[in-house]
Amino acid sequence: MPSDTAKQADISRCEQCAIRHRAVCGALDPEELVKLNRIAHTRTIKAGSVIISDESAPSFFANVMSGVIKLTKTLADGRQQIVGLLFPPDFLGRAYSGSNPYFAEAATDVELCCFSHDSFQRLLKEHPGLEHRLFERTLDELDSAREWMVLLGRKSAEEKVASFLLLLAHRHAMRGCPHSTTPGAPCFELPLKRADIADYLGLTIETVSRQITRLKKADVIRLHENRIITVPHLEALAKIAGQELPPIH
Amino acid sequence: MPSDTAKQADISRCEQCAIRHRAVCGALDPEELVKLNRIAHTRTIKAGSVIISDESAPSFFANVMSGVIKLTKTLADGRQQIVGLLFPPDFLGRAYSGSNPYFAEAATDVELCCFSHDSFQRLLKEHPGLEHRLFERTLDELDSAREWMVLLGRKSAEEKVASFLLLLAHRHAMRGCPHSTTPGAPCFELPLKRADIADYLGLTIETVSRQITRLKKADVIRLHENRIITVPHLEALAKIAGQELPPIH
DNA sequence: CGACATGTTGAACCTCATCAACCGACGTGG
DNA sequence: CCACGTCGGTTGATGAGGTTCAACATGTCG
Structure with a gap:
């Protein structure tokens, strides 16, 4: 395979990437991008499967x-708490930690653009940006x-659910071009059960x-096929959530 | 003032610092330390006063x-949540944010070792470490x-209080030499009302x-002068907190 | 079809918030 | 000096918001 063509392919793969400008790789110049691309591979993951597990060094x-990843912590008796959600173009993995x-x-279902631990660490060392x-x-x-x-410690059930829906609306509005304003009634899918x-x-x-049905009955939200x-x-939703509308920047 | 002597003083001030090795400045070599020292000044703050306020660029x-700083968020109607506590040798301030x-x-009461915004940013740029x-x-x-x-979302009141006391015990055990193991019954002051x-x-x-009195009556803790x-x-405390003992490293 | 997963609804219960009274320590001003 | 207000903390009675348990509905897959 001629290396010139390969290099072209390498560059264009990243440049066509949907999340290119908003992901961490936005910090890289074309030459660096080639390097990154060499060590990257895509991976698709089925809903419900574990991607990184507790206490083992992630590889x-x-x-x-695309898709949504939940970060969870579990107490000894099984009580569980989601401590973070990752949407595109978020980054998965804790740099430097064992x-x-x-x-x-x-x-x-999730699509990832993966970098092996070692080569990413190397890239990190070489490129302070x-x-x-x-x-x-x-x-x-x-x-x-x-x-x-604040939500977990101080908000009521109704405020919590409203805040969550507001978060989804916000992330959904940011999914495409970061400068797109969203006129009209936002409409999005519930990615979580x-x-x-x-x-x-x-x-x-x-x-x-119960809280979702309440919001539905109050016509603050409308629900189709439960998703x-x-x-x-x-x-109205923001008011119930007990917060101002987050700025769309 | 002869500059040699001044330089000596500069170095030694940092080298005598109680938190020197555990603070962020531990990353700096002696020469860098001199620079840091030039831009540093100590400041003492009375209990209860605001150090950095919402929405205004910190200077x-x-x-x-020494002392303890609380990071708080407040909802429109006055409900408040502490979202972080800073003990020595923690660092205060969000790098890069407006x-x-x-x-x-x-x-x-708190003692700070302060760096002006601009000079610290400059130092940060020069020293990737x-x-x-x-x-x-x-x-x-x-x-x-x-x-x-996890605590806020999933733990009971009793578990929450026990976890908090455990956190204090842990931070207190780490206050001195980081390698000191703590034999015997830990004893510390309650820094918060x-x-x-x-x-x-x-x-x-x-x-x-109520939960503190419960723990007291069960002889899981003993309280002197309410502090x-x-x-x-x-x-026993860790068991009630619903967590394993945090490792002292 | 039955088994299973996901979601909804109802009733009973319980934890924790709310409201209120009270206590001791402290500082201040008459 | 004491009366007074304030602050931090404790304790009790009451009730609301959420949990728990249970039944049921719906959709999917073998």
């Missing part, structure tokens, strides 16, 4: 291309985690179900 | 030398935040008070 890092202190599990970008992402994750702590929503909000399945949600008035 | 970063999304408030160290700290903070999410503990655990003052706590059997 790879990855960009989330082991992740949580499980990563596919909430839906990449580390910097990863650092900023981590700071954002920390902010989200703290925002969620009731049990997962409950584990994310610190509630039970039943309470989540598709439309929100006629985002402000 | 400095700092190492916590504004902190929370308040930082002195829970006790420092950024790297800061990154690792941030990852640890993220882990703690997620651990706390009931209201703060409640805001940290997502409970009310009354519930916190000093001794734990006769750490394992």
Whole structure:
């Protein structure tokens, strides 16, 4: 295989990538991108399967291309809490740590763009820009985690469910071009089943179900086939969630 | 003042620092330390006063030398949640962000070792080792935040209070030499009042008070003058907290 | 068809929040 | 000096919000 052609293919694969500009690789210039591409491979994962498990050194890092990943922690007696959700173009994997202190599990079918642990570490060492970008992402994750702590510690069941739906609406609005404003009533799919929503909000399945029916009856949301949600008035939902509308930037 | 002597003083000030090896500055070599020292100044803060406020660009970063800082978020109607506690030798300030999304408030009297925003950013740019160290700290903070999410979402009031006391015991054991093992019954001061503990655990003052009396009556803890706590059997406390003993490393 | 997974709804119960009274320590001003 | 208010903490009575347990509905897959 002529190396020139291969190189072209390498570049174009990344440049055609849907999440190219918003993922961590956005920090890289074309030459670096070639290197990254050499060590990258895509992987698809079925809903429900474990991607990274507790206490064992993860063998790879990855960009989330599509689908949703849940990060979970479980107490000895089985109580579970989702401590983070990853949507495209989020990054999966804790740089520099021997082991992740949580499980990563596919909430839906997931496509990943994976990098082996060693080669990614090498890339990280060579390109401070990449580390910097990863650092900023981590700071954002920390902010989200703290925002969620307020929800878990202080919000009522109704506020929790409304906040969750608002989060989904927000992430859905950001899925495409980051500058697209979203006029009209947002409409998106529920990527999590009731049990997962409950584990994310610190509630039970039943309470989540009841609160969703309440919001439905109040016409704050509309539900189709139990998966598709439309929100006629985002402000109404935000008001119930007990928070201002998050800025779409 | 002869510059040689000044330089000596600069070095020795940092080298005598109690938190020197465990703080972020541990990443710096002697020469870098001199630079850092030039831009550093200590500051003491009274319990209860606000250090960094929401939405305004913080003008400095700092190492916590002594005391405890609480990071708080407040909902529109006044409900409050503590989203993080900083003990020595933790680092205060979000690198690279325009504004902190929370308040930082002195829970006790606090001593800080402050760096002005601009000069610290400059130092950060020049010394990748420092950024790297800061990154690792941030990852640890993220882990703690997620651990706390489990507590907030899934633990009972009794487990929450026990977990909090366990956290204090742990941080207290780490205060001195990082390799010191702690034989015997741990004994430490409660740095937070009931209201703060409640805001940290997502409970009310009354519930916190009741749970502490319960633990006292069960002789899991002993309380002197309402501030000093001794734990006769750490394992008993850990068992109630619903978690294994955190490793002292 | 039956087995299973997912979700909804109802009734009973329980944990924790709420409201209120009270206590001791402390500081301040008459 | 004491009366007074304030602050931090404790304790009790009551009730609401969520959990728990159970039954049922719906859809899917063998």
